[in-house]
Amino acid sequence: MDTALETTALPAFPADLATEVRPVAQALPPASLHPAGTFNVWVQGEHLTIPYRLYNPEPADDVISRLSPTQAKILHCLYTRHHDGHVRQLHLNQIIDATDPWIIPFVVQIIGEYVLEIVITIKRALTDVHQPGTAHHQAYGRFAAENPDFLLLTSQRVASYWDCYYRNRFPHRQYPGRILLDSLKGASQVS
Template sequence: MQQAILHCLYSRHSDGLVRQRHLEQIASSDEPWVVPFVVQLAGEYVLEILESIQHGLSDLSSKRSAQRLAYGDFIARNPGFFARTERRVVSYWSCYYRWKFPVLGTYPGCHLLELLRATAIDRTGRPWPRHTPPD
């Protein structure tokens, strides 16, 4: 547990490579206290970090996984935090990646948002608001 706490703290490092290396150690965790550290990094501008999150959240697509439940619970209880993360994804896409991914929906950060949004829908049983522009 101490190592997981250390990895969470280092996921806030100013160096993107350090953030990514420590994120990779916690992304597959389904511990509820790890979830906010991973969700915040979903609003990151470094593509490799977004890819690491998607790789670590491979159980998110499984309807009954502990990981899906943990993320769904967190997002349902923290809608403002998730909305801010969505806005960051759009902002970084617009600033750094619009040329590479001309359609917002093709940007890896948006794919990740859709996975996370689906967990909240599962937990609440209702549509989850979108804070991103339409594709």
């Protein structure tokens, strides 16, 4: 059992999911390094502390197949924090359509990261986040309204990565991360 991961994973999810989080943390291969950094968000009034980077190897397919649907989502959320961008994207693809409130911070965090292909994946999946009445609009709008400081920090990161890596490829308002953040801000004002 990777007790460092269990200690890191439990505060990353709502307390009522603890019985689902523990078996996931215990089933994962041990990491070569301890989790690095954290970020804090609010989900339905509960403070969560999510790891910024994890270094656990991916579990074998048979380990994942033994997990309940909720446990599988927890695993995929955790691996969106993996140090390898390919692993992050693979696991993001498994949860991107979900609207469980506790999944949303794992997706929003990635919008403020530097891997353009992953940001584009999110933009393609969340095409209706700006449309009132849709499940994504409601779920992401609630999260954005509850986390204005996190949204501001994510916005600053988006601007910084755009300026550093993508300014010659996109006007700022057409950068996928900027479009997503504008949609989240709009959704937060009516949710």
